[in-house]
Amino acid sequence: MSSTNRTVVVTGIGATTPLGGDSASTWEGLLAGRSGVRPLEDERFAGLPVRIAAVAAVDPGDVLPRPLARRLDRSAQFALIAAREAWADAGYTAKAGEDTAVDPDRLGTVIASGIGGVTTLLDQYDVLKERGERRVSPHTVPMLMPNSPSANVSLEVGARAGVHTPVSACASGAEAIGYAVEMIRTGRADVVVAGGTEAAIHPLPVAAFANMMAMSKNNDEPTKASRPYDTARDGFVLGEGAGVIVLESAEHATARGARIYCEVLGQGLSSDAHHIAQPEPTGRGIAKAMENLLDNTDLKPAEIAHLNAHATSTPQGDVAEVKALRRVLGDDLDHVAVSATKSMTGHLLGGAGGIETVATVLALYHRMAPPTINVDDLDEDVDADIVRDTSRELPAGTIAAINNSFGFGGHNVVLALRTV
Amino acid sequence: MAATLEEIVDGLAEIVNEIAGIPVEDVQLDKSFTDDLDVDSLSMVEVVVAAEERFDVKIPDDDVKNLKTVGDAADYIAKHQAA
Numbered sequence: 001m002s003s004t005n006r007t008v009v010v011t012g013i014g015a016t017t018p019l020g021g022d023s024a025s026t027w028e029g030l031l032a033g034r035s036g037v038r039p040l041e042d043e044r045f046a047g048l049p050v051r052i053a054a055v056a057a058v059d060p061g062d063v064l065p066r067p068l069a070r071r072l073d074r075s076a077q078f079a080l081i082a083a084r085e086a087w088a089d090a091g092y093t094a095k096a097g098e099d100t101a102v103d104p105d106r107l108g109t110v111i112a113s114g115i116g117g118v119t120t121l122l123d124q125y126d127v128l129k130e131r132g133e134r135r136v137s138p139h140t141v142p143m144l145m146p147n148s149p150s151a152n153v154s155l156e157v158g159a160r161a162g163v164h165t166p167v168s169a170c171a172s173g174a175e176a177i178g179y180a181v182e183m184i185r186t187g188r189a190d191v192v193v194a195g196g197t198e199a200a201i202h203p204l205p206v207a208a209f210a211n212m213m214a215m216s217k218n219n220d221e222p223t224k225a226s227r228p229y230d231t232a233r234d235g236f237v238l239g240e241g242a243g244v245i246v247l248e249s250a251e252h253a254t255a256r257g258a259r260i261y262c263e264v265l266g267q268g269l270s271s272d273a274h275h276i277a278q279p280e281p282t283g284r285g286i287a288k289a290m291e292n293l294l295d296n297t298d299l300k301p302a303e304i305a306h307l308n309a310h311a312t313s314t315p316q317g318d319v320a321e322v323k324a325l326r327r328v329l330g331d332d333l334d335h336v337a338v339s340a341t342k343s344m345t346g347h348l349l350g351g352a353g354g355i356e357t358v359a360t361v362l363a364l365y366h367r368m369a370p371p372t373i374n375v376d377d378l379d380e381d382v383d384a385d386i387v388r389d390t391s392r393e394l395p396a397g398t399i400a401a402i403n404n405s406f407g408f409g410g411h412n413v414v415l416a417l418r419t420v
Numbered sequence: 421m422a423a424t425l426e427e428i429v430d431g432l433a434e435i436v437n438e439i440a441g442i443p444v445e446d447v448q449l450d451k452s453f454t455d456d457l458d459v460d461s462l463s464m465v466e467v468v469v470a471a472e473e474r475f476d477v478k479i480p481d482d483d484v485k486n487l488k489t490v491g492d493a494a495d496y497i498a499k500h501q502a503a
Contacts, residue, residue: 067441071463134472138465 008184009420010261011253012090012246014082014195015358018239018345021058022085026345026355027362029057030370031391035223035344037237044203050210052222053201054239054346071139072152073117074199078242078351079149080156083111083193087157090246091258096158101256106190108161109154110180111197111244112172114350114407116146119202149197150176153244161189169407170312172196173243173353174415178267180247185266190252195244196354206238212277216313226347227374228311228318228340229382236312239346243354245361262364265400265416268293272410279317279406283324286404289412290328293402299416301332305399306369307384308360310406311340312347319381321404326383336402337369337392338384344373353405357415360403364419367394422501423475428494435470436490439463449491457490467493477501 015022018036019029029036036054045051060077061069069077093099120143127135142148147165154163162183166175173196180194209215216235218225226237253260270292272285280286293299307325311318318340326333341359348355363369368391375388400418407413423431433447440458453459459467464487468479471493477500479487487493 065441067439067458070439134469138462142462 006185007250008181008247008264009250009253010245010264010361011248011258012086013261013358013361014085014089015241015243015355016056016058016060016078016081017241017355018054018057021063023358030341030344030359031368033344033371033373033390035373036239037222037225037346039222045206048203048207048210049217050206050215051219052225052237054237055201056241071143073120073143073148075113075117075197076149076152078199079111079197079244080152082195082242082244083153083156086193086244086246096156102191104158104160106161107157107159108163108183108189108192109150109159110164110176110192110194111150111153112166112176112350113146113149113197114169114172115198115200115205117144117148118200118205120144122202122204153193157193159193168411169409170347170349170352171405171407171411171413172350174403174405174413177245177353177357177415178413181264181266184247184249190249192247193244194247195242196351197242198349198351199240200349201238201240209238214314224374226313226343228313228343228372229379229386230375231377231379233313233315233318235314236342237346239348241348241355242351243358245357260420261361263418263420265297265299265418266293268296268414270412274410277408279320281316281320283320285410285412286321286324286406287328289414290325293414293416297416299400301329303398303400304332304336304402305394306363306401307336307338308356308401308403309338309340310404312342319379322382322384333384336385337387337394339370339387340372341370353413356403360401360417363394364399364401364417369394425494425498428475428497429490431474432471432490432493435467439466447490449489449494451490452488471497475501
């Protein structure tokens, strides 16, 4: 039963983030404008230039049974928790192969991470040095491989149509969702569990990002540190967690009477070929991705009511993104309510595209745009309608939303979603 | 001082409980690690390493494949542990 250009819809959502252990508490935190950024009290971070992060609100070790948790990297733990929520939210039963509402051969998983099992790698290196090779966990390789979250979720739901893990740094989660949409559209699968996860709050990645001058050093005021579009922004705040959605062909979802949150129209992709880590300052690549999105889908600029921006709170990146959108959308950017949810969640790297897609799905479903917090003094180069301080209602009727994710390496991913 | 067979089984039960989450009372001599106790080949390596440390015994990889049941492992440890 293969077909092409099928309509793809979202039927389930799940998340575990710095704002809450599930999608409902995360959404509540977002609408309330709460910051998930906290000081890193662990002595391992003492002496580092950055001692703040957006730590997960609920520790995954408190959710998963210990025998399962000890053989999963923290990134896979987050992914599994978010995927279980999304799977149940879509109305499926939890166990592999037990649910007759979906054919395992038509079910896939695409869960991405930017860095993979980095804490497992580093912790096991400590074990090797301190306790010897015999004590290195035999689970180390299956834990650290970047496809581990996707593979473990496939074991959970019994997906046999394909397990994939696109890797594109901070665009990974969004690229995963775009890949999943293509799997369904091209007829490879009817249902795909897709999203992003990340767990990299460890002294080594923190020191490395800090040395790139990419992170905020506002250790004294953690909740004020992530401040996209504000003149005092000085870099991103590292976050951790996962966001996962269940994507489904509209016919499959309708046939089983599933609740449909929204449609995913598709993606626009491009790459910068500019610098390994710096954003292209004019936003040319971002504009190209946006143009490709408009070419590839039936999205009309007039119907775009909301943008979940990439906006990580870096001096260059936030402005380049807005410039690019203005260039492509022109006056149509004026009716777009722009939210930078990283002001509250921090930057989850490969998990960002996952949780921000969950936020975008909910924004359309509830017709409510979450605020961007900490914009005390809006940068005059930000020529867009930023939703500041408090959440804002979105218009009635058919509306669309854009979710942007860009990554080190010059990856640009723009996703479009629309109410049904 | 060498552990008794009973002490070894109790120790293995604690190790299997920690690694596979199986209740200690279910870890009996006749139980198969793989079929009854949810210990796959990777976790078996963990069980072996933990047992080596706990009972001061060396269990070479070639011998691990012969340890199918808790009884096999307990007998092996009883026989090979340092006096």
